Amino acid sequence: MEYASGVRVQRGTATQSSTIVNVNLAPAVNTSRTFVLHSKTAGAGDSIYSRDHPVTVELRSANQLRIRTSGGNNAHRIAWQVVEFTNPGELTVYRGSTSLTRNGWTQRTVSIGGTVDLTRKMVLGSYRSDNDGGDIDERTMRAFLPNTTQVRLVRGDTG
Secondary structure, eight states, rough: OOOOSSSSEEEEEEEEOOOOOEEEESSOOOOGEEEEEEEEEOOOOOSOOOSSSSSEEEEEEEEEEEEEEEOOTOEEEEEEEEEEEEESSSSOOOOOOOOOOOOOOEEEEEEEESSOOGGOOOOOOOOOOOOOSSSSGTTTTEEEOOSSSEEEEEOOOOO
């Protein structure tokens, strides 16, 4: 997608050298009109989906991006984009975080702090996990809006 004006994008890559990697942004962004996209490339020698694979990427402030994982791995690379709509009123971003850490929880519904038009919405989510193993359905999730004021997170199994 390409915009002639009204959108500013900052992008880069980071090595997952530790459990927390901070990236400075310049210029600073308006966090109420900015969202983050990311992708990850694991090391070529990785043979299992482990605790160093899931990653969260979030705006920590107007001038800092935070990448978090449960295990550092210098062979992993995270590509990120910070997308800011510069014209007021074109975009409103709601942010939050929660967890599915209680044993037995496979889903959680939380308030997003506002009301959205379901015909003009988009949910972006990321997650991290402290566990390893072949039971990947315990550590992956999907997110969606079940109504105009909440987001629901669902995983395939407990654990």
